[in-house]
Amino acid sequence: MSHLLRKPENNKLADGVTLVHEVTEKNSDLHYVGFKVVDLEPHTSYDEKLTNLELCVVALTGKITVTDGYQSFSEIGTRDSVFERKPTDSVYISHNKTATITAVTEARVALCFAPSDKELPTKLIKAEDNGVEHRGKYHNKRQVHNILPDSDPSANSLLVVEVFTETANWSSYPPHKHDQDNLPEESFLEESYYHEMDPPQGFVFQRVYTEDRSLDETMAVENANVVLVPKGYHPVGVPDGYASYYLNVMAGPERIWKFHNEKDHEWIIDRD
């Protein structure tokens, strides 16, 4: 299996608390992006002590209460399934705090991390504050929920976005990359993908490859898998009959998403 593909670990931390994924600097090639998924049974809690990391808590499904020890946001989260295709609530918490997430209902929560050394206010990012975009045409249609885009200065490094790709469509396509710290042409941003499929027995394909093909991995990605993108192009293809959801976390030295399309395939965008 590719070292970029992560299956659910389902590590039981306590009664009703399961760590589904844990991507850290120690167990991956990523230096800027950290990522966890936690499943919580009602009335259970998970604590995350943030030393030199900032955090965006995304209520993927279910209702949760999130506190940084000073402020609390109660009963946030808007959906039972990500495939309701509506935005959800999230909370941004700066470093040096402890985040506590308590489940009101059964919940799946994503924790998106990036290094940080500047104190910023804790912020509730309400579902209705997500910028919703419809991108692409023909078999390249996707719906994007911008949770923490680079136009929102609420975070130091973190960028967070949800993408729904309809059946038999492609996204992150034509292939683009952001692996050169060479602004204003391109930014360097690592990326993680947390995938779900509807119905859940589906799979999608994701290729991660660099310009020189020294990295070239094509992965069959199943429900609740994570794909790591330390560098390179990273398109996703969705088979007929299945819809795809993914949550992207990006971070790098500069909080700017400036990507470079692969020249050979850029014509895809310009079709009438």
Ligand SMILES: O=C(O)C[C@@H](O)[C@H](O)C(=O)CO
């Ligand atoms: O527009 C899309 O298909 C989503 C992608 O841009 C995705 O968020 C990504 O690849 C970010 O670099």
